[in-house]
Amino acid sequence: MSVSTITTGRVDIPVPGTDKLFIAGSWVEPATDATVDVVMPSTGEVVATVAAPAPADADAAVAAARTAFDEGPWPRMSVAERAEVCSRFADELEKRLDTMNRLWTYESGYPAAHGEMINSGAGRMIWRSAIEKAPTLAWEERRTTASTDVLIQRQPVGTVLGILTYNGPVVLLGMKIIPALLAGNTVVIKPAPDSQLTTRVVAEAARAANFPTGVVSVLAAGLETSRHLTAHPGIDMIHMTGGGPVAVDIVERAAPRLARTALELGGKSPAIIAEDADLDSVMATLVPGAIGGMGQVCVALSRILAPRSRYDEIVDRLAAEFGRMTVGDPFEPGTVLGPLANERALARTETMLSKALEEGARLVCGGKRPAHLDPGGFYFEPTLLADVTNDMYIAQEEVFGPVTTVIPYDGIDDAVRIANDTRFGLAASVYAGDADSALEIAKRIRSGGVAINLAGVSLTEPFGGVKQSGWGRECGAEGIFEFTDIKQILISGSYSDS
Incomplete structure (x- = not known):
């Protein structure tokens, strides 16, 4: 296996398998000579060129996964045995967390502090929680009545295609890949094409963990090969994190064979600030919850709903807080916000901001590329918009960039109406002085998760x-069982006796 070194005048980092692909547990020669450039978001320069997967490589990965599931030992091992192998995988990942965090800065622009929080902190917690939990779950249940005796089993679905995003190629291993493996499935991991460097370190960790042949393949494929994978008759389930249009395409490609899908998609998450909220407490989590990771977070609180009676006060306070969240070189110690991950994200942010201003939104702060940073980088200032109404494009569509809107409301009923007036429903927050009132408001918001006087979600419970x-859930027991089918074994009795 070859090892290349990323060298840009900074710390040199070895990257395994840049001219190879990881298929069925081994580094192999790619089917074609196709390559993909790795562009560093902080400068816009190419820092590496690596082998790109082709449809023929996808076929090889799926065939190996199919054989490993149908004939291999993995689905037939006990949950405890699978947990032991997954624990080895976790050990190998954790040995490489520092390297993956640094490579993430090179390929997607996230500062070291963000990698430490998301990968070394949350990622480690999530996959260790799943590995510890899996052997304790009720994989079989005997249900006996006066007339029937039935055994209910949770069995693996089969071959799983796990589609990961550039904003979470490591943490999603704990939310998606390790749960699928614990349940007894074989997996083809499909990271974003932006994640070529971290992907190869993940693959090397999987190789070192010594999974049975065919159980794990890793292909950071582009559009053509990704579509080939989602339509592949050998894939039984697709578990995807990403955007709505891609999800629709995946569902359409999976539909002819009725393959299972689970989708964790975007959001336009509201944060309701109640009349009695203490703004000092609110700002501590609301501002990071809105623009942390440069807003490239699916649960970002991109719509702040403020009571009209305190609207100007809240806007002014938010503007002061946003002004303190400066953008910097992600390689510099102490940088919290770096560049956007790619040129597409920068262009989308600028286009959506321009449209918002045309529709009447007021720019409070930010709104431009910082002048003091590399002009080739994909930097953009944290941006706050006021005088936004919920029917504006900026209030209805996900930016996936550092643009936050403040929308006024008249009374809690109006706030709840605005919060729910979106086609999305991923996350939300309620900030209120009265805890009972906050809970009642939270119950009325139609969303997969709501935080009270906090931002974000628990990633060790179903989300x-x-x-x-x-649809579908990740994390917790439900996130593991998402990758199973329920099988009924009738031991005695019949349908007419039930």
């Missing part, structure tokens, strides 16, 4: 969206 934010 997912409603409406066009997707």
Whole structure:
């Protein structure tokens, strides 16, 4: 296996398998000589060129996964045995967290502090929680009545295609891949094409964990090969994190064979600030919850709903807080906000901001590329918009960039109406002085998760969206069982006796 070194005048980092692909547990020669460039978001320069998967490589990965599931030991091992192998995988990942965090800065622009929080902190917690939990779950249940005796089993679905995003290629291993493996499935991991460097370190961790042949393949494929995979007759289930249009395409490609899908999609998450909220407490989590990760977070609180009686006060306070959230070189210690991950994200942010201003939104702060940073980088200032109404495009569509809107409301009923007036339903927050009132408001918001006087969600308990934010759940026991089918074994009695 070859090892290349990423060298840009900064710290040199070895990356395994840049001219190879990881299929069925081994580094192999790609089917074609196709390559993909890795562009560093902080400068816009190419820092590596790596082998790109082709449809023929996808066929090889699926065939190996199919054989491993149908004939291999993995689905027939006990949950405890699978947990032991997954624990080895976790060990290998954790040995490489520092390297993956640094490579993430090179390929997607996230500062080291963000990687430490999301990968080293949350990622480790999520996959360790799943590995610990899996052997304790009720994989079999005997249900006996006066007339019937039935055994209910949870069995693996089969071959799983796990589609990951550039904003979470490591943490999603704990939310998606390890649960699928614990349940007894074989997996083809499909990271975003932006994640070429971290992908190869993940693959090397899987190789070192010594899964049975064919159980794990890793292909950071582009559009053509990704579509080939989602339509592949050998894939039994697709578990995807990403955007709505891609999800629709996946569902359409999976529909002819009725393959299972689970989708964690985007959001336009509201944060309701009640009349009695203490703004000092609110700002501590609301501002990071709105623009953390440069807004490239599916649960970002991009719509702040403020009571009209305190609207100007809240806008002024938010503007001051946003002004303190400066953008910097992601390689510099202490940088919290770096560039956007790619040129597409920067262009989308600028286009959506321009449309918002045309529709009457007022720019409070931000709104431009910082002048003091590399002009080739994909930087953009944290941006706050006021005088926004919920029917504006900026209030209805996901930016996936650092643009936050403040929308006025008249009374809690109006706030709840605005919060629910979206096709999305992934996350939300309610900030209120009265805890009982906050809970009642939270119950009325149609969303997969709501936080009270906090931002974000628990990633060790079931999480997912409603409406066009997707279906299915990740994390917790439900996130593991998402990758199973329920099988009934009738031991005695019959349908006529039930």
